[in-house]
Amino acid sequence: MKNESIKAISVIAVVLALAGVTLAQEPLKLEDAVRLALDKNPALRASAEETEVARARVGQQRAAWFPRLDFSQGFTRGNNPVYVFGTLLTQRQFTAANFALSGLNAPTPLDNFLTRLEGQMLLFDWRRTALRVSGAKKMLSAADLQTEQDRQDLILRVVRAYYDVVVARENLAAAREALRSAEANAQRVRAMTEAGLVVTSDLLSAQVQRAQMRERVIRAENSVELARLVLGREMGVEPAAMREPNGTLGEPQSSTLAAEEWERIALAERPALRAAELQERAAETGSKLARAEFGPKLGLFANVERDAETLGGPSGTNWTAGARLEINIFAGGADRYRVAEAQARERQAANQLEWFRSSVRLETRQAYLETLAARQRAEAARDAVEQARESLRIVQNRYEAGLTTITELLRAQAAQLEARTMYLSALHDSQVARAQLERAAGKLTKDSQLIREGESQ
Numbered sequence: 090m091k092n093e094s095i096k097a098i099s100v101i102a103v104v105l106a107l108a109g110v111t112l113a114q115e116p117l118k119l120e121d122a123v124r125l126a127l128d129k130n131p132a133l134r135a136s137a138e139e140t141e142v143a144r145a146r147v148g149q150q151r152a153a154w155f156p157r158l159d160f161s162q163g164f165t166r167g168n169n170p171v172y173v174f175g176t177l178l179t180q181r182q183f184t185a186a187n188f189a190l191s192g193l194n195a196p197t198p199l200d201n202f203l204t205r206l207e208g209q210m211l212l213f214d215w216r217r218t219a220l221r222v223s224g225a226k227k228m229l230s231a232a233d234l235q236t237e238q239d240r241q242d243l244i245l246r247v248v249r250a251y252y253d254v255v256v257a258r259e260n261l262a263a264a265r266e267a268l269r270s271a272e273a274n275a276q277r278v279r280a281m282t283e284a285g286l287v288v289t290s291d292l293l294s295a296q297v298q299r300a301q302m303r304e305r306v307i308r309a310e311n312s313v314e315l316a317r318l319v320l321g322r323e324m325g326v327e328p329a330a331m332r333e334p335n336g337t338l339g340e341p342q343s344s345t346l347a348a349e350e351w352e353r354i355a356l357a358e359r360p361a362l363r364a365a366e367l368q369e370r371a372a373e374t375g376s377k378l379a380r381a382e383f384g385p386k387l388g389l390f391a392n393v394e395r396d397a398e399t400l401g402g403p404s405g406t407n408w409t410a411g412a413r414l415e416i417n418i419f420a421g422g423a424d425r426y427r428v429a430e431a432q433a434r435e436r437q438a439a440n441q442l443e444w445f446r447s448s449v450r451l452e453t454r455q456a457y458l459e460t461l462a463a464r465q466r467a468e469a470a471r472d473a474v475e476q477a478r479e480s481l482r483i484v485q486n487r488y489e490a491g492l493t494t495i496t497e498l499l500r501a502q503a504a505q506l507e508a509r510t511m512y513l514s515a516l517h518d519s520q521v522a523r524a525q526l527e528r529a530a531g532k533l534t535k536d537s538q539l540i541r542e543g544e545s546q
Contacts, residue, residue, distance in 0.1 A: 116335030119251050122324055123535050126247045127240060129325030136239040143225070143232035150221040156210040163203040173199045179396040181405030200398050207392040215384025216377075224374040227367045234364035241360065241533045243323065248524040248539070250320040254334045256517040257316040260510060261309035267506045268302040274502070275299045278495065291495040298499050305506075338516035339542070341464035342523070348457045351530050355453040356446065358531035365438075365445050372431075372438035379431035382424050386415040449529065456526035463519035470512035477501070477508040 127133065167173070173196040177183040180201065186192070211218070275295040282292045321331045344351075356362065389412050397404035417424060484501040487493040520539075527533035534540075 115332060117332035119248070119334070119336050120535070120540050121332075122251050122320065122334070123244050123247050123540055125324045125326060126243055127535060130243055130323060131325060133236075133239055133243050137236050140229070140232040140236050143229040147222065147225040147229050150218065150225045153211055153214075153218040153221070156208055159207045161203075161205045161207070163205075164201070165203065166198055166200045168196055168198040170194060170196055173197075176201045176396065179394070179405050179407060180398060180403070182398070182403060202397050202400050204395040204397075205392055206394075207390070209388060209390040211386070211388045213385070213387040215381045215386065217381050217384075217386075220374055220378040220381060224371045224378065227371040227374065231364040231367040231371070234360040234367070238360035238364065238531075241528050241531065244533050244535065244537075244540070245521075245524050245528045247320070247323050249521050250316065250323050251334055251336060252338065252517050252520045253316040254313065254320050255336050255338055256513050257309065257313040258334075259338065259513050261306070261313050263506060263509045263513070264302065264306045264309040267502065268299070268306050270502060271295070271299040271302040274498070277489075281489075286491065287495070294495045294499060298502070338513060338520065341460075341467045341516070341519035342542075343464060344457070344460060344523075344526070348454055351457055351526065352450055352453050354532065355449050355530040359449050359529070360531050362445060362449050362531075365442050369435075369438040369442045372435040376428070376431040376435045379424070379428040382427065383417055385417075388413050453526070453529040456522060456529045459522040460519065460526055463515055463522045467512065467515035467519055470508065470515045473508040474505075474512050477505040481505045 165172075165176075170193060174183075174187075174193065176199055177187060275292070275298075278287060278292050278295040281287045282289055317331055318328060320334070321328055324331075346354075389410075391408065391410035393406070393408045395404050395406050481501040481504070484493060484498050488495065488498045523539050524533060527537055527539060
């Protein structure tokens with residue numbers, strides 16, 4: 090019975106292990122790659138902390154509206170006549186004997202434990218605090234938008250890295266197929282050479298081509314591994330835990346929107362542009378704040394103090410309360426220069442914003458044109474692949490019939506490989522260009538159609 094239980098446990102363990110292997114080998118969809126990157130990418134998490142920093146700054150500025158309360162505990166010891174005289178009074182321990190001239194002029198050292206509770210509250214500061222809070226809130230909103238921009242930038246990098254792996258894998262398959270053709274070609278030419286149908290130089294040329302194709306396979310294998318490492322880094326995944334992308338390079342899709350519509354969307358929704366607009370408004374708030382520094386401030390203050398020679402001994406308690414009005418009459422022109430600086434910052438932010446808008450327009454138009462160009466390249470390259478395949482078939486038949494040279498045959502084989510490589514490159518560029526266009530318009534999210542299409546292609 091015991092042996093049967095051990096066997097059953099062993100079977101279960103094997104099944105679980107096999108299930109774990111199966112799960113570990115589950116293909117990686119583009120949607121999964123984006124989700125993992127958004128969840129695990131360290132650079133994105135670091136960027137998101139800027140939002141928390143901005144939120145904390147809002148709290149810091151808002152705190153000026155609340156009363157402030159401080160507690161302090163101090164200890165002093167000394168024989169300074171004024172110190173001893175005043176401390177005895179605050180301790181409420183002064184007696185008639187302390188009027189003796191010898192004690193007044195050369196008193197014995199006296200200890201004092203000072204326990205103090207201080208409070209202050211701002212009543213009016215010419216809107217300084219309100220402006221600081223307003224500016225901090227704008228920067229918080231800008232930080233949120235910048236984090237969203239960083240998410241979209243990351244998604245673009247993941248899309249590019251994902252299809253880099255796909256195209257590298259397809260190029261590797263093409264290189265291996267070319268190597269198999271080169272090996273078969275070398276064997277065929279060897280047989281023809283031994284039969285006296287072709288010269289030895291043809292065999293040497295075929296062997297050179299076979300070596301070149303082997304080198305191409307080695308390079309392609311290296312490209313696949315490097316592309317997988319880049320994708321894993323963007324996803325925040327260790328190389329050992331990487332799953333193999335299962336996406337394919339689909340035919341380019343034409344955009345349903347005109348360039349002008351994409352540009353309008355970009356100017357309205359691009360997160361980084363909206364963040365820049367908020368930063369420009371925050372700069373305007375900074376100018377108002379600099380001018381508000383000329384206004385008065387009014388506040389209340391109060392403190393309660395306990396003085397004693399020992400912490401638990403006899404003590405004296407006193408309190409003070411009052412109001413404070415502060416008016417900036419003259420500060421050497423510092424406030425005036427701060428206003429000038431804030432106004433310059435405001436103009437600078439306005440100019441930067443206008444420049445950024447023009448950059449967004451240009452980037453959107455460029456991405457739109459690249460999608461058109463990539464689709465046209467893919468169409469041309471697809472035709473070239475068919476033409477190169479048919480050309481190779483014809484040249485191969487002519488070579489075997491002795492009607493052409495080995496040079497023409499090798500050139501046709503190389504042309505077929507290059508045509509396929511160009512076609513794969515065009516398909517890759519088409520997918521990336523679509524992602525760049527959506528990112529330029531501020532529409533590249535994990536729910537984008539491009540990302541959902543990635544799993545079905």
